[in-house]
Every structure is written in C-alpha cells, then in structure tokens.
Amino acid sequence: xxxxxxxxxxxxxxxxxxxxxxxxxxxxxxxxxxxxxxxxxxxxxxxxxxxxxxxxxxxxxxxxxxxxxxxxxxxxxxxxxxxxxxxxxxxxxxxxxxxxxxxxxxxxxxxxxxxxxxxxxxxxxxxxxxxxxxxxxxxxxxxxxxxxxxxxxxxxxxxxxxxxxxxxxxxxxxxxxxxxxxxxxxxxxxxxxxxxxxxxxxxxxxxxxxxxxxxxxxxxxxxxxxxxxxxxxxxxxxxxxxxxxxxxxxxxxxxxxxxxxxxxxxxxxxxxxxxxxxxxxxxxxxxxxxxxxxxxxxxxxxxxxxxxxxxxxxxxxxxxxxxxxxxxxxxxxxxxxxxxxxxxxxxxxxxxxxxxxxxxxxxxxxxxxxxxxxxxxxxxxxxxxxxxxxxxxxxxxxxxxxxxxxxxxxxxxxxxxxxxxxxxxxxxxxxxxxxxxxxxxxxxxxxxxxxxxxxxxxxxxxxxxxxxxxxxxxxxxxxxxxxxxxxxxxxxxxxxxxxxxxxxxxxxxxxxxxxxxxxxxxxxxxxxxxx
Ligand SMILES: Cc1cc2nc3c(=O)[nH]c(=O)nc-3n(C[C@H](O)[C@H](O)[C@H](O)COP(=O)(O)OP(=O)(O)OC[C@H]3O[C@@H](n4cnc5c(N)ncnc54)[C@H](O)[C@@H]3O)c2cc1C
Numbered sequence: 001x002x003x004x005x006x007x008x009x010x011x012x013x014x015x016x017x018x019x020x021x022x023x024x025x026x027x028x029x030x031x032x033x034x035x036x037x038x039x040x041x042x043x044x045x046x047x048x049x050x051x052x053x054x055x056x057x058x059x060x061x062x063x064x065x066x067x068x069x070x071x072x073x074x075x076x077x078x079x080x081x082x083x084x085x086x087x088x089x090x091x092x093x094x095x096x097x098x099x100x101x102x103x104x105x106x107x108x109x110x111x112x113x114x115x116x117x118x119x120x121x122x123x124x125x126x127x128x129x130x131x132x133x134x135x136x137x138x139x140x141x142x143x144x145x146x147x148x149x150x151x152x153x154x155x156x157x158x159x160x161x162x163x164x165x166x167x168x169x170x171x172x173x174x175x176x177x178x179x180x181x182x183x184x185x186x187x188x189x190x191x192x193x194x195x196x197x198x199x200x201x202x203x204x205x206x207x208x209x210x211x212x213x214x215x216x217x218x219x220x221x222x223x224x225x226x227x228x229x230x231x232x233x234x235x236x237x238x239x240x241x242x243x244x245x246x247x248x249x250x251x252x253x254x255x256x257x258x259x260x261x262x263x264x265x266x267x268x269x270x271x272x273x274x275x276x277x278x279x280x281x282x283x284x285x286x287x288x289x290x291x292x293x294x295x296x297x298x299x300x301x302x303x304x305x306x307x308x309x310x311x312x313x314x315x316x317x318x319x320x321x322x323x324x325x326x327x328x329x330x331x332x333x334x335x336x337x338x339x340x341x342x343x344x345x346x347x348x349x350x351x352x353x354x355x356x357x358x359x360x361x362x363x364x365x366x367x368x369x370x371x372x373x374x375x376x377x378x379x380x381x382x383x384x385x386x387x388x389x390x391x392x393x394x395x396x397x398x399x400x401x402x403x404x405x406x407x408x409x410x411x412x413x414x415x416x417x418x419x420x421x422x423x424x425x426x427x428x429x430x431x432x433x434x435x436x437x438x439x440x441x442x443x444x445x446x447x448x449x450x451x452x453x454x455x456x457x458x459x460x461x462x463x464x465x466x467x468x469x470x471x472x473x474x475x476x477x478x479x480x481x482x483x484x485x486x487x488x489x490x491x492x493x494x495x496x497x498x499x500x501x502x503x504x505x506x507x508x509x510x511x512x513x514x515x516x517x518x519x520x521x522x523x524x525x526x527x528x529x530x531x
Pocket of ligand 1: 099305512
C-alpha cells in the first residue's frame with residue numbers, strides 16, 4: 001500500500017524539475033547563414049529591420065516603465081505616445097509568440113514569403129539536434145518530461161471543480177509540447193472538421209512534415225501486448241518518430257528553414273503582453289521590459305499561455321480564457337507481475353484502443369519513480385463540458401495563470417466516463433491482463449478495483465480521480481474570440497493560432513490537429529496577402 005501511495009504522488013507531482021521561466025536575459029539562437037537581414041533585425045534587439053523603428057529611446061525607456069509592473073504606469077500617456085505613433089510600426093514584420101507545435105509551422109510558412117520578416121519569440125530554451133540524443137529523442141516521454149527547462153515547472157491546474165490543483169504539463173522551449181509529448185499521432189474525425197467549415201483541412205493535412213511511424217512490435221511492453229490480446233480493436237500506435245527517434249515540430253518545420261535571412265528565432269524571451277495603438281497591435285513587450293515592434297502578431301503560446309497573454313494585454317474581446325477543455329481521463333493503476341514490468345527509457349505507450357467516444361491508453365511503465373507499475377487510462381474524447389477557464393493569477397508574466405478545467409461539470413461527461421471505465425474494467429478482466437497484473441489500484445490509499453462494484457461507485461470514484469489528458473484546448477475559441485482566419489475579434493494585426501483556437505476540443509490527441517490548424521491558417525494568410 002505504501003508503494004502505491006508513493007507511486008500516485010510521484011506521478012501526480014512529476015514536475016518539480018526545471019528552471020524558472022525567464023532566467024538570464026534574452027538570448028539569440030544562432031541560425032546558420034543568418035548574417036543578412038535577420039542579423040540586422042536582431043542587432044537592434046527589437047526584431048525589426050527598418051532603421052529608426054526600434055528607436056533606442058523606446059527600447060531603453062520601456063524597461064524602466066515596465067519594471068514597476070504597474071498597469072497605471074503602463075497606461076501613462078507618455079508611454080502610449082511612444083508606442084502609438086504609426087511610424088514606429090515595422091511594416092512587414094511579424095512576431096510569432098511561442099515556438100511549439102503551431103509556432104514552428106507558422107514561422108516556417110510565413111517566412112517562405114520574402115515579403116514577411118518573421119521573428120519567432122520563445123519563452124524557453126533553443127533546441128539543437130544533439131538535444132535529441134538523450135531523453136528528448138528517446139521512446140520514453142516520461143523521461144523527456146524530466147529534462148530540465150523543457151516544461152513550465154510551476155503551472156498548476158484544477159481538474160474537477162472544487163478539487164485540488166496539481167501540476168499541469170506543457171512543453172517549454174523550441175519545439176514546445178512536441179518535444180516532450182507521448183508522440184501519439186492521430187488525425188481525428190474528418191466530419192468534425194467539416195462541421196467547423198474547415199473544408200481546406202485535407203490540403204492542410206497533406207502539407208504536414210511530421211513523420212508518422214508505427215510503434216515497432218519489438219519495443220512493445222507487457223501492457224501493450226496484453227491490450228492487443230484483450231481488445232480486437234487495439235492497434236499499434238502511430239508515433240511522430242523517424243527510425244525510432246522523436247521528431248519535434250522544430251525538426252520537421254523550423255530547422256530546415258533556419259538559414260532564411262528573413263527569419264530570426266529568439267529564445268529565453270517570454271512575452272509579457274501585446275501592445276496596441278488603439279485597436280491595432282503594434283508590437284510585444286517582453287518580460288524583461290524590451291519592446292519588439294511589429295505590424296502583425298501571431299500568438300502561438302498554447303492553450304494556457306495565449307489566453308494569459310491576451311488577458312495581460314487587457315483586450316476586451318469576450319470569451320478569452322473561457323471554454324477551456326481537455327479530455328477527461330480516469331487512470332487504473334496496474335501493479336505488474338515480476339517479468340512484466342517495463343523499464344524507464346523503454347517505450348511508454350505503444351498501442352491504444354479507439355472506441356468512440358473513448359480512448360483506452362496503456363502505459364508499460366510509469367518512469368523511474370514508480371518501478372513495477374503500469375496504467376490503463378480511459379479518456380473521454382468528445383467531452384461536452386465547456387466551463388473550464390484560464391484566469392490571471394498575477395500581472396507578472398512569469399507567474400503562470402490559474403487553470404480550472406472543470407472536467408466533469410457536464411453530467412453527460414460523467415455518464416460517458418463511467419461507461420468508459422466499465423469498459424476498461426472489462427478489458428482488464430481478460431486473461432492476457434491476468435497474466436501480467438498483480439493488482440489494480442484506483443487511488444493512493446491502496447483501494448483496489450473491487451471497490452468499483454457498480455455505476456454509482458464508479459461515478460463516486462471518477463468524480464475524485466478524474467484527470468486530464470494533457471490536451472488543453474479551446475480557450476480562445478474560433479467563432480467567439482477569433483474569427484475563421486484566427487484574427488482576434490475587434491482588433492487588427494493580431495491573430496491566435498494554436499490549440500487554444502479549436503472551436504471545441506478535437507476528438508483525438510491534439511498535436512497533429514494543432515499542426516494541421518497551423519498549416520491551414522498559414523496558407524490562408526499567405527493567400528490573403530498574395531497580390
Ligand atoms: C506530456 C504531454 C504529452 C502529450 N502527448 C500527446 C500525444 O501523445 N499526442 C498528441 O497528439 N498530443 C499530445 N500532447 C498534446 C500536444 O503536444 C499539444 O496539444 C500540442 O503540442 C499543442 O501545441 P501548441 O502549439 O498549442 O502549444 P505548445 O506546443 O505547447 O507550444 C507553446 C509554446 O509557447 C511557448 N510560450 C508560452 N508562453 C510564452 C510566452 N509568454 N512567451 C513566449 N513563448 C511562450 C512555450 O514555451 C511553448 O514552446 C501532449 C502534451 C503533453 C504536455
């Protein structure tokens with residue numbers, strides 16, 4: 001029992017590693033061959049390239065103003081006058097905020113047009129090929145999550161209304177969550193995209209550069225194999241890997257174009273807020289106080305941090321941070337028999353069952369903190385509840401927002417998750433699981449599956465045990481906060497393009513759908529800008 005308690009707290013609290021956000025000052029990722037326009041764009045430290053735009057007095061004055069972190073001072077007429085003059089707007093300069101699944105694609109696609117000068121601004125560290133030689137490139141995403149600086153160490157979230165807040169994982173640094181995710185590669189229901197009016201989704205899927213590779217049977221763990229035996233509809237997972245090695249969004253889309261003279265990547269530079277002249281975006285303010293002027297801002301900081309940036313920017317578009325979703329999940333913890341235990345470093349997830357509206361996801365091991373345990377997770381892939389929120393905890397850009405997923409506020413989701421857990425328990429009753437599972441635990445106190453006698457007891461359990469699926473989504477939803485092209489409603493020169501803008505959460509794991517979204521909107525923007 002002690003082991004189980006330790007296990008659950010270890011899993012729940014896996015994110016105590018990593019440095020704090022905003023360490024050191026701004027740093028530049030040195031891009032090969034970037035001696036031309038991008039160098040001139042960076043030397044003034046303002047991401048622009050047009051002489052005079054990054055007026056020294058602006059850049060050196062603003063930190064003094066902002067260091068007070070005082071909205072009253074920020075709104076001072078002198079500050080407004082400095083930023084409001086339209087000749088400070090750097091024409092043709094786009095700032096993309098966040099170098100994750102979406103941001104890497106957007107920066108690559110927009111910079112393909114020499115008319116755009118793109119600066120990709122990322123809160124976390126850069127990513128080079130040798131970073132993938134270790135845990136980040138390996139089969140075990142839990143080990144990737146343990147790599148310092150690659151997640152937001154202090155980000156917490158409440159899963160069910162009134163429940164406790166605990167760590168919520170988001171990737172940080174170039175590659176974003178694609179650098180630490182479980183690599184499961186799914187496209188989702190084409191009909192769902194059609195109902196959103198995304199008739200160009202098929203073209204966008206075709207442009208995606210991420211590889212999809214089936215998990216190799218030789219690397220499957222005991223839980224994978226038991227699931228394949230127990231469920232006729234179990235399948236080998238498709239993973240965003242090549243030759244068994246993780247391929248991040250940075251490698252797929254950004255690295256191949258880093259030599260473009262009109263593309264600069266700025267790392268270790270958290271964006272505080274967007275600056276406006278009236279209702280027109282004219283630049284971003286970095287957490288260190290520096291201003292990066294631009295005539296176009298694309299927020300791609302993810303479903304937690306994009307709304308937080310908009311809230312700090314005091315935009316008055318209704319709905320920002322409201323409607324946050326994730327796939328509600330329920331974990332059944334498997335104590336594995338000797339000989340069936342997976343080892344840290346090995347493939348954590350190699351199979352899955354898609355059984356609409358659920359996904360059953362096995363884990364062959366739970367990392368180095370919990371030897372001898374695995375998991376069978378039930379996830380609700382079409383949740384109805386929309387009462388999740390992202391709210392500011394502080395005006396300080398280095399303080400993560402309050403996140404409340406309110407996962408079971410809709411009674412239909414409770415009923416669907418209960419039915420899913422029932423199906424998971426049936427899977428676990430198969431002989432293939434008997435062979436490898438010593439005991440199934442449902443909490444940190446050593447309560448076993450025998451406590452899940454009927455729907456009432458399952459419901460009581462899921463209300464306490466409900467977890468997320470690390471698929472935060474829809475907190476700046478299309479149709480409410482942004483229009484069909486991702487433009488922030490009520491403003492000019494600012495768009496949002498990341499998992500926050502899905503009209504509702506996709507019915508699959510969100511990395512590939514987010515990539516498709518970024519391909520889709522980038523193409524629309526380029527088409528609209530074409531002469
Ligand atoms: C542990 C884990 C496992 C997952 N497993 C899977 C899976 O197996 N399959 C799947 O399909 N999906 C999975 N996902 C979900 C998927 O990876 C995400 O939905 C997707 O990557 C989101 O893309 P995004 O572009 O919206 O955000 P992200 O990729 O998270 O990128 C956001 C970027 O913005 C940066 N940023 C944030 N704030 C600021 C700021 N203020 N200034 C500048 N930059 C900022 C961040 O550092 C980050 O690099 C997983 C996610 C996690 C965390």
